[in-house]
Amino acid sequence: xxxxxxxxxxxxxxxxxxxxxxxxxxxxxxxxxxxxxxxxxxxxxxxxxxxxxxxxxxxxxxxxxxxxxxxxxxxxxxxxxxxxxxxxxxxxxxxxxxxxxxxxxxxxxxxxxxxxxxxxxxxxxxxxxxxxxxxxxxxxxxxxxxxxxxxxxxxxxxxxxxxxxxxxxxxxxxxxxxxxxxxxxxxxxxxxxxxxxxxxxxxxxxxxxxxxxxxxxxxxxxxxxxxxxxxxxxxxxxxxxxxxxxxxxxxxxxxxxxxxxxxxxxxxxxxxxxxxxxxxxxxxxxxxxxxxxxxxxxxxxxxxxxxxxxxxxxxxxxxxxxxxxxxxxxxxxxxxxxxxxxxxxxxxxxxxxxxxxxxxxxxxxxxxxxxxxxxxxxxxxxxxxxxxxxxxxxxxxxxxxxxxxxxxxxxxxxxxxxxxxxxxxxxxxxxxxxxxxxxxxxxxxxxxxxxxxxxxxxxxxxxxxxxxxxxxxxxxxxxxxxxxxxxxxxxxxxxxxxxxxxxxxxxxxxxxxxxxxxxxxxxxxxxxxxxxxxxxxxxxxxxxxxxxxxxxxxxxxxxxxxxxxxxxxxxxxxxxxxxxxxxxxxxxxxxxxxxxxxxxxxxxxxxxxx
Numbered sequence: 001x002x003x004x005x006x007x008x009x010x011x012x013x014x015x016x017x018x019x020x021x022x023x024x025x026x027x028x029x030x031x032x033x034x035x036x037x038x039x040x041x042x043x044x045x046x047x048x049x050x051x052x053x054x055x056x057x058x059x060x061x062x063x064x065x066x067x068x069x070x071x072x073x074x075x076x077x078x079x080x081x082x083x084x085x086x087x088x089x090x091x092x093x094x095x096x097x098x099x100x101x102x103x104x105x106x107x108x109x110x111x112x113x114x115x116x117x118x119x120x121x122x123x124x125x126x127x128x129x130x131x132x133x134x135x136x137x138x139x140x141x142x143x144x145x146x147x148x149x150x151x152x153x154x155x156x157x158x159x160x161x162x163x164x165x166x167x168x169x170x171x172x173x174x175x176x177x178x179x180x181x182x183x184x185x186x187x188x189x190x191x192x193x194x195x196x197x198x199x200x201x202x203x204x205x206x207x208x209x210x211x212x213x214x215x216x217x218x219x220x221x222x223x224x225x226x227x228x229x230x231x232x233x234x235x236x237x238x239x240x241x242x243x244x245x246x247x248x249x250x251x252x253x254x255x256x257x258x259x260x261x262x263x264x265x266x267x268x269x270x271x272x273x274x275x276x277x278x279x280x281x282x283x284x285x286x287x288x289x290x291x292x293x294x295x296x297x298x299x300x301x302x303x304x305x306x307x308x309x310x311x312x313x314x315x316x317x318x319x320x321x322x323x324x325x326x327x328x329x330x331x332x333x334x335x336x337x338x339x340x341x342x343x344x345x346x347x348x349x350x351x352x353x354x355x356x357x358x359x360x361x362x363x364x365x366x367x368x369x370x371x372x373x374x375x376x377x378x379x380x381x382x383x384x385x386x387x388x389x390x391x392x393x394x395x396x397x398x399x400x401x402x403x404x405x406x407x408x409x410x411x412x413x414x415x416x417x418x419x420x421x422x423x424x425x426x427x428x429x430x431x432x433x434x435x436x437x438x439x440x441x442x443x444x445x446x447x448x449x450x451x452x453x454x455x456x457x458x459x460x461x462x463x464x465x466x467x468x469x470x471x472x473x474x475x476x477x478x479x480x481x482x483x484x485x486x487x488x489x490x491x492x493x494x495x496x497x498x499x500x501x502x503x504x505x506x507x508x509x510x511x512x513x514x515x516x517x518x519x520x521x522x523x524x525x526x527x528x529x530x531x532x533x534x535x536x537x538x539x540x541x542x543x544x545x546x547x548x549x550x551x552x553x554x555x556x557x558x559x560x561x562x563x564x565x566x567x568x569x570x571x572x573x574x575x576x577x578x579x580x581x582x583x584x585x586x587x588x589x590x591x592x593x594x595x596x597x598x599x600x601x602x603x604x605x606x607x608x609x610x
Contacts, residue, residue, distance in 0.1 A: 012474025047522030056532030071153035072113030184596035190582035202547030208519035224460030251303035403437035
């Protein structure tokens with residue numbers, strides 16, 4: 001994220017953890033530390049102790065619709081004390097296989113996607129299938145009367161249809177981010193939750209990250225002072241021919257340049273078989289290779305999927321006649337197409353703009369209020385990749401958020417102090433302090449060079465906070481990144497002071513020695529507890545209206561980028577308050593709420609709901 005030496009990183013971590021445990025308002029976190037040391041949170045979980053929810057009397061019965069990459073991550077985050085998976089639904093054999101066995105593609109992938117057999121302790125897939133039904137059609141999954149909650153991790157364009165149908169069937173919903181394909185769909189999801197008394201949670205997991213929540217508390221205590229800039233980025237090494245979004249197509253594809261059919265899956269499967277049959281392979285290698293061969297065999301079996309029967313379409317125009325994009329390719333590479341995905345702003349940018357909103361909202365005088373941006377300037381484009389996608393590979397955005405004391409009556413982006421507010425006696429400009437102060441948030445997501453990775457840097461008038469890859473936080477006084485500092489009271493508030501010192505050990509101990517939770521486990525636990533409690537006054541932390549705001553920010557930026565690429569267009573959009581209110585029909589897209597209503601009226605008819 002920024003250039004820091006190992007020593008500077010260690011200093012920043014110590015400053016952060018020292019601040020977390022030394023300030024007097026940290027009593028609840030101190031209790032957390034003591035409870036962990038005493039083993040008092042084993043049953044309920046660390047998240048329950050920290051965020052204040054409880055273990056349900058019995059696990060909530062759920063179905064998981066979409067068990068691909070993100071669905072596999074959610075499966076790995078399940079806590080059997082909170083949820084019981086009664087069924088899964090996917091149209092791809094490879095996704096069903098990974099749902100049970102986990103993802104053995106790499107040593108890291110099996111850690112984050114361990115599979116249902118590992119999570120629930122089932123010895124075999126046969127045993128797992130005795131406990132878990134398999135659905136091929138999501139309409140059947142949401143209609144199961146035994147199901148209380150639906151977890152949705154499908155391609156973006158299906159989020160709203162499945163969510164609304166599930167809530168109409170009396171189910172509660174946890175839907176992956178981005179909330180939906182457009183703002184109109186997001187609003188319809190909010191309305192459905194409101195009308196059916198359903199708990200709707202959306203997977204912006206930073207709302208359940210203890211690391212981020214502690215960062216928010218440091219901001220609220222005034223350690224950063226007044227925030228005036230946030231820099232966020234997500235940079236990746238993806239290049240043509242080396243793109244994590246352009247996954248191999250089962251059955252192969254025709255190379256547009258050479259005209260030959262290339263089957264990367266068969267090629268990889270043959271290489272794995274050769275290694276498996278090599279007498280020099282160790283027993284551990286053979287065990288791993290067997291699991292990989294089984295996984296790639298199922299991936300090859302995806303060529304039998306009739307994607308056109310599940311909402312995916314063939315397109316003969318995308319490649320300018322070089323070849324046809326099949327419905328199966330749209331399914332496998334759904335993130336690349338505007339019809340099925342949302343590109344970089346939806347898949348990556350929404351995470352970090354959500355974080356920026358959380359940080360800025362921490363300084364709001366109205367606790368719990370989600371502060372909305374005022375404007376966005378954005379450009380982007382497809383600079384590296386050929387016409388094998390709709391999605392941009394580079395985006396650059398600058399948002400203006402209201403700062404502390406901002407007066408919304410002032411014209412956004414413009415203020416003539418002299419002409420509008422001269423003192424009647426002296427003629428000297430006079431205006432309320434901070435009345436036009438803004439926080440500028442810059443965001444970039446680029447392919448082709450992953451330098452800096454991803455994270456956020458929050459710059460305040462007293463200190464700087466760095467959050468790197470959702471795994472670690474570092475805090476620095478204005479003196480610089482090489483200075484150790486502790487918390488010191490000053491003027492009724494708190495500041496980082498290089499002459500003070502903080503004890504970082506207790507907060508470090510609270511991590512338990514394991515990897516820092518990104519919040520997936522906690523978001524599922526809290527959603528399950530909300531369902532179990534039945535208390536609709538206690539909503540998930542990232543509920544419908546909160547997620548709607550995140551979607552408005554990401555999708556409006558996407559619209560600004562599209563505008564900037566048109567002849568005579570410009571990438572500037574001023575946000576309107578009505579876009580953030582699910583009870584209005586105001587939306588930033590050219591297609592409005594009525595079009596979305598018509599689409600879902602047809603979906604309801606198909607489901608027999610109207």
